Amino acid sequence: MEMEGWNEDDDVCLDASFFINDDYQLTKFVLGSQVLELYCLQSASTDFDLTGQLVWPGAELLNGYLSNNADMLTGCSVIELGSGVGITGLLCRRFCSEVVMTDHNEEVLKILRRNIELHGNTPDLLAEKLEWGHTEQLDDLLRNRSRGFDLSSIPPLFDTVERLLRFSSRENCKFLLAYVSRAKVMDSMVLSEAIRHGLHVHEVAGTRATIRNLEGVIYEIRCL
Numbered sequence: 001m002e003m004e005g006w007n008e009d010d011d012v013c014l015d016a017s018f019f020i021n022d023d024y025q026l027t028k029f030v031l032g033s034q035v036l037e038l039y040c041l042q043s044a045s046t047d048f049d050l051t052g053q054l055v056w057p058g059a060e061l062l063n064g065y066l067s068n069n070a071d072m073l074t075g076c077s078v079i080e081l082g083s084g085v086g087i088t089g090l091l092c093r094r095f096c097s098e099v100v101m102t103d104h105n106e107e108v109l110k111i112l113r114r115n116i117e118l119h120g121n122t123p124d125l126l127a128e129k130l131e132w133g134h135t136e137q138l139d140d141l142l143r144n145r146s147r148g149f150d151l152s153s154i155p156p157l158f159d160t161v162e163r164l165l166r167f168s169s170r171e172n173c174k175f176l177l178a179y180v181s182r183a184k185v186m187d188s189m190v191l192s193e194a195i196r197h198g199l200h201v202h203e204v205a206g207t208r209a210t211i212r213n214l215e216g217v218i219y220e221i222r223c224l
Contacts, residue, residue, distance in 0.1 A: 032067030062178030
């Protein structure tokens with residue numbers, strides 16, 4: 001059957017929104033003693049750049065640890081790298097004095113800001129655009145606030161972590177990395193990049209766990 005005025009050689013132009021899944025569902029998460037509701041996808045997008053639309057095993061691992069060790073967050077200011085839908089930042093806000101959640105993708109930032117609105121907009125809970133390794137974006141963020149990744153993401157991640165840690169004048173400033181192992185080459189690269197950036201990596205005792213059949217652990221990272 002042929003459609004009048006159309007043949008197989010014609011180009012079909014689709015709007016970018018055709019490839020975006022925004023069928024978000026309000027989902028309840030039990031994180032240790034804390035219960036949190038937010039909007040997220042129930043399965044991964046086909047677009048690698050939109051993996052922040054759902055909650056990943058690493059977030060479950062980190063949030064369980066934070067919920068059980070909430071005293072470490074009391075009064076702290078937190079910048080979260082790669083916030084996705086915001087589950088970790090929203091949990092931290094229950095204990096911290098200030099939380100800035102960041103992501104690099106505009107579609108992910110939309111759902112992140114929607115979840116912030118769901119929990120009540122406040123001046124001390126913000127979402128900002130930040131791409132790992134982009135020094136100018138990070139400097140702007142720090143100045144303005146005075147405040148699932150692949151191998152190629154690891155060096156820029158640690159570029160950003162190092163700059164954040166060295167920017168802070170507080171001796172107890174640290175970066176928590178909830179790491180879920182997917183490949184041996186990535187396991188070694190995470191540790192080697194941290195060392196290359198002059199950072200000390202300490203495995204937090206008692207945090208090794210199996211999350212959705214994947215081995216995970218939490219690292220505490222500080223400047224040497």
